[in-house]
Structure formats: C-alpha cells, structure tokens
Amino acid sequence: MTIFPSLFFDPFLKASLPLLATATETDTESSALIIAGVLLSLVVIYFASKLGGEICARIDLPPVLGELVGGVVIGVSVLHLLVFPEGGASASDSLLIQFLLKTSDLTPEAAQSVFATQSEVISVLSELGVIILLFEIGLESDLKELIRVGPQAAVVAVVGVVAPFATGTAGLIYFFHVPTIPSIFAGAALTATSIGITAKVLAEIDRLSSKEGQIIIGAAVLDDILGIVVLAVVASLVKTGEIEVFNVIILIVSAGAFLIGSILIGRLFSPLFVRLVNEMKTRGQLLLAGLIFAFILSYIAQVIQLEAILGSFTAGLVLAETEKRTELEEQIIPVADIFVPIFFVCVGAKTDLSVLNPAIPSNREGLIIAAFLIVVAILGKVITGFTVLGQPQLNKLAIGVGMIPRGEVGLVFAGVGSASGALSASTDAAIIMMVILTTFVAPPLLRVVFKEPKVALEEQSN
Amino acid sequence: MTIFPSLFFDPFLKASLPLLATATETDTESSALIIAGVLLSLVVIYFASKLGGEICARIDLPPVLGELVGGVVIGVSVLHLLVFPEGGASASDSLLIQFLLKTSDLTPEAAQSVFATQSEVISVLSELGVIILLFEIGLESDLKELIRVGPQAAVVAVVGVVAPFATGTAGLIYFFHVPTIPSIFAGAALTATSIGITAKVLAEIDRLSSKEGQIIIGAAVLDDILGIVVLAVVASLVKTGEIEVFNVIILIVSAGAFLIGSILIGRLFSPLFVRLVNEMKTRGQLLLAGLIFAFILSYIAQVIQLEAILGSFTAGLVLAETEKRTELEEQIIPVADIFVPIFFVCVGAKTDLSVLNPAIPSNREGLIIAAFLIVVAILGKVITGFTVLGQPQLNKLAIGVGMIPRGEVGLVFAGVGSASGALSASTDAAIIMMVILTTFVAPPLLRVVFKEPKVALEEQSN
Numbered sequence: 035m036t037i038f039p040s041l042f043f044d045p046f047l048k049a050s051l052p053l054l055a056t057a058t059e060t061d062t063e064s065s066a067l068i069i070a071g072v073l074l075s076l077v078v079i080y081f082a083s084k085l086g087g088e089i090c091a092r093i094d095l096p097p098v099l100g101e102l103v104g105g106v107v108i109g110v111s112v113l114h115l116l117v118f119p120e121g122g123a124s125a126s127d128s129l130l131i132q133f134l135l136k137t138s139d140l141t142p143e144a145a146q147s148v149f150a151t152q153s154e155v156i157s158v159l160s161e162l163g164v165i166i167l168l169f170e171i172g173l174e175s176d177l178k179e180l181i182r183v184g185p186q187a188a189v190v191a192v193v194g195v196v197a198p199f200a201t202g203t204a205g206l207i208y209f210f211h212v213p214t215i216p217s218i219f220a221g222a223a224l225t226a227t228s229i230g231i232t233a234k235v236l237a238e239i240d241r242l243s244s245k246e247g248q249i250i251i252g253a254a255v256l257d258d259i260l261g262i263v264v265l266a267v268v269a270s271l272v273k274t275g276e277i278e279v280f281n282v283i284i285l286i287v288s289a290g291a292f293l294i295g296s297i298l299i300g301r302l303f304s305p306l307f308v309r310l311v312n313e314m315k316t317r318g319q320l321l322l323a324g325l326i327f328a329f330i331l332s333y334i335a336q337v338i339q340l341e342a343i344l345g346s347f348t349a350g351l352v353l354a355e356t357e358k359r360t361e362l363e364e365q366i367i368p369v370a371d372i373f374v375p376i377f378f379v380c381v382g383a384k385t386d387l388s389v390l391n392p393a394i395p396s397n398r399e400g401l402i403i404a405a406f407l408i409v410v411a412i413l414g415k416v417i418t419g420f421t422v423l424g425q426p427q428l429n430k431l432a433i434g435v436g437m438i439p440r441g442e443v444g445l446v447f448a449g450v451g452s453a454s455g456a457l458s459a460s461t462d463a464a465i466i467m468m469v470i471l472t473t474f475v476a477p478p479l480l481r482v483v484f485k486e487p488k489v490a491l492e493e494q495s496n
Numbered sequence: 497m498t499i500f501p502s503l504f505f506d507p508f509l510k511a512s513l514p515l516l517a518t519a520t521e522t523d524t525e526s527s528a529l530i531i532a533g534v535l536l537s538l539v540v541i542y543f544a545s546k547l548g549g550e551i552c553a554r555i556d557l558p559p560v561l562g563e564l565v566g567g568v569v570i571g572v573s574v575l576h577l578l579v580f581p582e583g584g585a586s587a588s589d590s591l592l593i594q595f596l597l598k599t600s601d602l603t604p605e606a607a608q609s610v611f612a613t614q615s616e617v618i619s620v621l622s623e624l625g626v627i628i629l630l631f632e633i634g635l636e637s638d639l640k641e642l643i644r645v646g647p648q649a650a651v652v653a654v655v656g657v658v659a660p661f662a663t664g665t666a667g668l669i670y671f672f673h674v675p676t677i678p679s680i681f682a683g684a685a686l687t688a689t690s691i692g693i694t695a696k697v698l699a700e701i702d703r704l705s706s707k708e709g710q711i712i713i714g715a716a717v718l719d720d721i722l723g724i725v726v727l728a729v730v731a732s733l734v735k736t737g738e739i740e741v742f743n744v745i746i747l748i749v750s751a752g753a754f755l756i757g758s759i760l761i762g763r764l765f766s767p768l769f770v771r772l773v774n775e776m777k778t779r780g781q782l783l784l785a786g787l788i789f790a791f792i793l794s795y796i797a798q799v800i801q802l803e804a805i806l807g808s809f810t811a812g813l814v815l816a817e818t819e820k821r822t823e824l825e826e827q828i829i830p831v832a833d834i835f836v837p838i839f840f841v842c843v844g845a846k847t848d849l850s851v852l853n854p855a856i857p858s859n860r861e862g863l864i865i866a867a868f869l870i871v872v873a874i875l876g877k878v879i880t881g882f883t884v885l886g887q888p889q890l891n892k893l894a895i896g897v898g899m900i901p902r903g904e905v906g907l908v909f910a911g912v913g914s915a916s917g918a919l920s921a922s923t924d925a926a927i928i929m930m931v932i933l934t935t936f937v938a939p940p941l942l943r944v945v946f947k948e949p950k951v952a953l954e955e956q957s958n
Contacts, residue, residue, distance in 0.1 A: 065619070066798060068616070068620060069620065069623050069798060069804055070795055070798045070799055070804075072620055072624070073627075073791045073794050073795045073798070073804065074791075074795055076787070076791050077788055077791045077792055077795065080784045080787060080788050080791075081788060083784070084776070084778065084781065084784055084785070084788075087778040088776055088777065088778055088781075091777040091778050092777070097778040097779070100778075137799050138798075138799040151613075151616055154530070154613055154616070154617065155616065155617055155620045157527070158530060158531065158534055158617045161531050162534070165535075314546070314550055315550065315553040315554070315559075316546065316549040316550055316553050316559040316562075317559070317829070317833055318829075318830065318832075318833025318834070318837075319546065319550075321830050321833050321834060322542045322545070322546055322833060322834065322837070323546070325538070325542060325834065326539055326542050326543060326546075329535045329536075329538055329539045329542075330539055332535050333532055333535045333536055333539065336528060336531060336532045336535070336600075337532055337599050337600040342531055342532075342535065365830040365833075366830070367779070367780075367830075368780065368783050368827040368828070368829075368830045368831050369830050369831060369834055370780075371779060371780025371783050371784060371827075372780070372783060372784065372787060372831055375780075375784070
C-alpha cells in the first residue's frame with residue numbers, strides 16, 4: 035500500500051516516537067502541571083485581591099490596601115497558600131502545591147521543580163505588574179500640568195521628599211543603629227506620595243479641582259518622579275553593596291540623563307509613533323506599539339543599573355503627551371487590572387508579619403522601628419503644606435495631609451527592598467506597616483481637615 | 497544615642513545583612529536579568545507579530561498568518577532570536593541571550609539558567625495566551641444562535657470533522673505508514689474550522705448575514721467545539737501513550753460531561769455571577785471575576801486530563817449568555833491583544849522549517865505528507881456544502897469553501913502536538929504547512945465562489 039516507499043522512513047518514525055515520548059514525557063507532564071499551578075495561583079491571587087479590595091471599598095479605605103492585606107492572608111504569614119522559595123519555603127510548605135498533589139497526578143518527586151518554576155513565573159508576572167502599573171501612572175501624569183501648577187507644588191514635593199528621607203535615615207542610623215543601606219532604603223520608602231490614592235481620595239471628597247487639590251496632585255506627580263529616581267538610586271546602591279559618592283553621582287546623572295534623555299528623544303519620536311500607529315491596520319496596534327516602547331525603555335533602564343519601572347514610567351510620560359493618550363489609557367486599564375493585583379498580592383504574600391509579633395522580645399525592634407517610621411512619615415509630609423508662603427487663604431494643613439498616603443510607590447520600595455535582600459525582615463515589615471498606616475489614616479484625616487464639601491457649597495451659596 | 501538599647505540587636509542586624517546579601521545576591525542579579533530577558537523576548541515577539549500581521553493585512557491575508565510567519569522568522573528556522581530548550585537549544589544558540597550578555601552584566605555561567613527560566617516564563621505566557629484566546633472565542637460564540645441555524649449547520653460541521661479526520665488519519669497510516677498516534681493527531685488537526693478567520697473573510701466580502709454565511713458561521717462554531725473535544729481526546733491519548741477503547745470512551749464521556757456539566761452548572765451560577773459583579777465596586781471586577789471563572793474551569797479541565805483551553809472556552813460560552821457579555825468582550829480584547837500574539841509567535845518560532853528543505857532526501861516525507869494533508873483538508877471541507885439537501889438556491893460550493901481555513905485552532909493542534917512530543921518534526925511542520933496553505937487559499941477562493949457582492953446587489957435591484 036505504500037506509494038513512494040523509498041521516500042518514507044518508517045523505522046525512523048516508529049523508533050523516534052517512543053524515544054521522543056520517553057524523553058519529553060516528564061517535561062510535558064510537568065509543564066502541564068506548571069500551567070495548572072500557575073492557573074491555581076492566579077485564581078487564589080485574584081480572589082484574595084478582589085475580596086480584600088471589596089472589603090476595603092466598603093469600609094471606605096483604598097482597595098489597594100485590601101489587595102495587600104489579601105496577600106498577607108494567603109501568604110507566608112497566615113494561610114501558606116502562596117509562598118516563595120526565596121522566603122525559605124519548599125514545596126511541602128505550599129498549600130497550593132499540596133492541593134495540586136491531591137487533585138492531579140503530580141508526584142512528590144516532581145513537586146519541588148513544579149513549585150520552583152511556578153514561583154518564578156508568578157514572580158515575573160508580579161514584576162510585569164509593577165512595570166505596567168508605572169506605565170499607567172506615567173500615562174496619567176502630565177508634565178505640562180506639573181509645570182503649570184508651578185513652584186508651590188515643586189517646593190511641597192521637594193520638602194516632602196527631603197524631610198522624611200533625611201529624618202528617617204538619620205534617625206534609624208543614629209537612634210536605632212540600623213546599618214546604613216537599610217536605613218537609606220527605609221528613609222527612601224518614606225518619600226513618595228501615592229498619586230493614585232491621593233487623587234482618588236480628593237475625588238471622593240470633591241476637592242480634586244480646588245487650589246489645594248491642584249497643588250497636592252502636582253506635588254504628588256513630582257513626588258512620584260523624585261521617588262522613582264530615589265528608588266533607582268537606592269536600589270542601585272544596594273546592588274553595588276556600598277555607598278560610593280562617585281557611584282551616587284553617576285547614578286543620579288544617569289537617572290537624570292535617562293529620564294530627560296528618554297523624554298526628549300521620546301518627544302521627537304512620538305509624532306512618528308502616532309503616524310505609525312495610525313498607519314497600522316491590525317488589532318491591538320496601539321497597545322502593542324506602546325508596550326514595545328515601554329518594554330524597550332524598561333530594558334534599557336534595567337541594564338544600565340536603574341530599575342525597569344523607571345523606563346515604563348518614562349514611556350508613559352512620553353506617550354501621555356501624544357494624541358493617543360486617552361485611547362491608550364483606556365486599553366491599558368484591563369491589562370493593568372489583571373497584572374497589577376499580582377504585584378500587590380505578592381508583596382503582601384511575601385511579607386512575614388510574624389516578625390511583628392510583640393510576644394517575642396527580638397521582634398519588638400520591628401514595632402518600634404514601625405512606630406518611628408510612621409511618626410516621621412506623617413510629620414514629614416504634614417509640614418510640607420506650610421512651606422507654601424504668602425497665600426493665607428490656603429488650607430495648608432490639608433495640603434500636608436493630602437501628601438500622607440504612601441500606597442503603591444511605598445510598596446514598590448518594600449517589594450524591591452525585600453527582593454534585593456537589602457532589608458531585614460523587621461525593617462521590611464516596618465515599612466509595610468508604615469505604608470498601611472499612612473494609607474489608612476489619610477482618608478479620614480483628609481475629611482477632617484477639609485470642610486465637608488456640601489457644607490462648603492452651602493456656605494458659598496448663602 | 498541609643499534609646500532602648502535592650503530592645504535592639506545590632507550584632508544580629510549587622511551580621512545578618514551581609515549574610516542576606518551574599519545568599520541572595522546571585523538570585524537578585526539573575527532575577528533582574530530574567531526580567532530583562534523576558535522584556536527583550538516580549539519586545540521581539542510583539543515586533544515580529546505586528547510586522548508580520550501588518551504585512552499580511554496589506555496583501556489581504558489574515559494577520560494571524562503574519563504572526564505565525566513572524567515567529568518562524570525570529571525562531572529556530574531563521575534568526576535564532578527566540579529559541580527554546582525543548583527544541584534542543586542552549587543559551588549559546590539564543591541570539592537574545594547573546595545580546596543580553598553583551599548589553600548587561602550577565603556572566604556566561606549564569607546565562608544557561610537565565611535562558612532556561614526565561615524560556616519557561618515565555619512558554620507559560622504563550623499557554624496563557626491560548627487559554628485567553630479560547631476564552632475570547634467562547635465569548636464570541638453563541639449557543640442559542642447555533643441552535644437557531646439548526647440542522648444544516650450541524651450536518652456541515654459533523655461531516656466537516658469526520659471526513660477529513662477519517663481520510664487524513666487512515667491515509668497517513670495506510671499510505672504513509674505513519675504510527676497511529678501522530679496520524680490521529682494530524683487527522684484531528686484537519687478538523688476544526690477557524691471561526692475567526694472565516695467570520696472575518698465573510699465580513700470583508702459582505703456575506704456574513706447571507707444564508708450561506710449563517711450556515712458557515714454556525715457550522716464553524718460547532719466545529720470549534722467538536723475540534724476542541726477532538727483535541728482534548730487526542731491530547732489525552734497522547735498522554736496515556738496508547739489507544740485504549742475504554743480510555744477513549746472515558747475521555748469522550750468526561751469531555752462531554754465536562755462541557756455539558758460546566759455549561760449547565762455555569763448557567764445556574766451565572767445569575768449569581770452577574771449579581772456579584774454588579775455588587776462589586778472596585779476596578780476590574782468583571783474582568784477578574786470572569787478570569788477567575790475561566791481559570792478554575794481551565795484548572796479542572798487540565799487536571800482531569802483534558803486541556804486547559806477546553807475550560808476557558810466553556811467559561812466563555814457560559815458567560816456569553818449573560819448580560820455582561822458585551823462588556824466582558826470589550827475588556828478581554830486588550831488582554832487578548834497582549835497575550836495571544838505570544839502564542840502564535842511561539843508556535844512559529846518553535847517550528848523548524850528546515851525539515852521541509854527538499855534538498856535533503858529524508859525531508860521529502862514532510863513535504864509529501866503536507867501535500868497529502870492539504871488535499872484532504874480542502875476536499876474534506878468542500879464536500880460539506882453538498883450535504884445540505886433540498887435547497888437548490890443555496891451556493892453549496894461557497895459553504896464548503898468557507899469551511900476551509902484552519903487558522904488558530906489548527907495551530908493549537910500543532911502547538912499542543914509538538915509540545916507533547918507526539919508529532920515528529922516533519923509531521924508537525926506538515927500540519928503547519930497545511931494550516932498556512934488552507935488559510936492562504938481560502939480568502940481568494942471565497943471571492944471566486946461568491947459572486948462579487950456589488951454585482952449581486954445590482955442584480956437584486958434590477
């Protein structure tokens with residue numbers, strides 16, 4: 035029945051198939067189980083993020099806090115569903131892998147490698163999450179608006195970065211004898227105001243367009259940039275392991291050069307970007323072109339010893355100035371919705387809150403450090419409002435209070451610091467405590483320092 | 497200067513930091529480079545997919561073809577930018593890793609582990625891509641419409657699955673002496689019509705709402721489901737390594753039970769889903785709730801030895817029946833836009849077209865198999881139109897031609913088959929050749945067999 039017998043090599047085919055099957059069976063088996071493990075992790079992560087977010091939204095707290103706390107609950111501190119090898123966990127510590135063992139044909143021997151690969155994949159997804167988050171923050175920022183709001187916002191931003199950074203770092207080194215690098219890291223984590231949380235809270239109390247609101251937003255945008263430069267500098271310091279003035283200068287110059295250079299080159303390139311995207315006919319052209327740009331800048335930032343997030347943030351800033359901004363913002367929302375929660379939940383899951391248990395004497399340092407950081411974090415921002423001189427009608431306390439929430443960017447510091455191994459567990463947990471508390475405390479405080487908007491409106495109309 | 501000396505443990509802190517730094521320095525270093533590698537891979541993948549897609553869109557071919565060809569160009573066949581360890585490549589074969597070595601501080605020693613992890617991450621992203629693609633196809637499908645189009649579509653679908661499957665499998669076994677399992681796989685790859693490509697081509701020539709168009713779409717939807725069941729059955733057969741009638745029955749029953757069971761349970765559950773999503777207040781609630789549902793079904797499908805894609809497709813079908821369909825479809829588009837190209841480009845990149853080089857005698861079998869598959873693929877679908885009896889005014893040739901393109905689903909077969917190790921390189925390449933050719937040939941053929949729409953309209957109005 036064979037038509038062209040000389041052309042076909044049955045023995046080869048027949049022999050090669052079982053061989054192929056044997057060689058790749060374990061691979062295929064474990065790659066199918068890696069997918070199963072990743073799917074299960076994502077289900078748990080999304081569930082925790084939504085449950086936490088919804089609970090927070092109902093008790094009038096920022097949903098992002100709920101995602102973090104949701105991560106804490108499923109992570110190493112409580113349920114052990116999502117644990118990571120770098121925290122010292124093995125496959126047998128992961129409830130998720132135990133569930134996989136029970137529900138699939140995963141063998142205990144293969145469990146460790148599935149655990150390792152699945153954790154690596156989730157970690158990369160969480161890194162992509164923060165890269166995409168900063169791209170979105172960049173898109174929502176506005177260089178021109180920033181320039182308009184002018185010197186007041188700049189003073190508020192700079193004081194709000196320098197004061198808590200200097201006080202926090204110096205305090206940790208001199209009062210608490212924390213080594214220099216973790217002190218700088220913790221100080222740096224005190225700098226950046228969360229533009230997302232601040233803007234959301236201002237919108238909720240109807241004060242986004244007030245003069246105070248404008249200054250807060252402008253300063254928060256500037257703060258974001260300053261904070262990212264500080265993060266990049268600090269993270270690079272951690273990488274080199276010591277503080278060399280030459281290195282710091284190089285890093286500040288390269289961070290500045292990268293930021294300014296990318297923005298200038300990006301502005302030259304953005305008309306070409308818009309023309310190219312308009313020419314393209316296939317689905318997703320704008321989103322993929324935007325992500326290609328963001329990922330290239332992230333790659334460059336990463337390999338020149340800065341952080342990938344600085345690249346994606348800059349890409350967002352550049353593209354925010356094009357006519358494609360609104361369209362791109364709309365398209366990035368669902369992408370951010372599925373990637374960003376992975377980051378926050380993983381930060382929470384990796385946080386070992388057991389170091390804050392005051393019953394164990396050695397843990398008390400974490401709590402004391404947290405208390406110190408919280409005081410510095412709040413006072414260091416509250417004073418910023420009073421740096422705006424000569425405008426007596428301005429609610430200066432409100433400006434300072436508006437700068438209190440640290441939110442995403444503070445967590446980025448905690449995440450990067452903990453991933454880099456620079457932060458001890460207690461300092462890391464203290465930073466997260468500080469972020470949680472400042473974010474918790476800001477929304478109710480803002481309502482106190484601003485008059486109730488309805489009352490204000492009634493007073494105006496009377 | 498120490499305030500509470502007894503509470504702080506400087507020696508611990510000072511000693512633990514360098515320890516931590518040493519233990520995690522390589523990890524941090526390589527994890528930063530894994531991110532860099534993944535970012536670079538994504539840039540290359542997105543660039544290839546858009547370049548290929550745009551070229552195809554300009555010469556009037558489906559963009560998905562361009563993504564596949566783009567993958568072939570950057571993959572193991574041509575540029576070696578994106579290669580995978582399961583294809584036998586090592587870090588030194590990957591141009592991308594070589595680029596990383598040149599642009600970053602990656603050491604040649606660490607290169608192999610960065611290459612392995614980065615490839616694993618891209619493979620998982622590509623798997624998530626096909627899971628999300630099938631979720632989207634499920635959302636775009638419509639059980640009720642299918643029932644309306646009725647028996648004609650069903651006959652066309654069933655004949656269009658059985659005829660090429662039986663002819664293809666039998667032909668490969670008896671004429672070409674290919675072993676049974678790869679023959680069944682290749683036969684199965686001949687079954688599923690690409691609903692996306694067919695619908696798009698029909699829309700382009702303005703025939704989507706014609707009676708022929710309705711039957712084609714209905715049959716293509718059914719075909720999609722049949723094809724996925726066939727894929728699940730075949731992939732499971734590959735996993736167990738042999739054909740056992742009992743296994744086949746178990747699998748068909750479990751595939752059927754899973755599909756019908758999920759749809760029935762899903763329908764009961766979907767009002768709760770809609771109520772829950774309406775109750776939720778945080779960003780991304782619908783998308784994440786939908787993905788949680790899709791990933792749970794994917795996980796179940798995966799662990800009961802079916803394929804994850806069957807789960808996400810079913811989840812899409814169920815959610816397509818809720819009032820949230822349109823909103824969810826809109827939100828899934830950007831997500832699919834960033835995930836799905838990774839799948840198609842990776843399928844292309846993993847395809848070693850060198851096995852089709854006719855200069856090497858042993859390669860000729862791949863070409864001959866491809867020629868055979870192409871003939872069966874076209875004839876097996878063209879005859880389906882003529883199974884619609886008693887409607888002489890119907891353009892039966894057009895119905896059959898409309899069923900020719902295999903597109904995504906055919907590539908899913910090739911991808912799953914090649915990943916599972918069941919397909920020899922030549923059979924795998926032959927299937928891809930068949931998919932490429934049927935997809936290439938359908939759009940121009942459809943224009944020939946349908947009269948020009950303008951002429952038809954003029955005849956009507958005369």
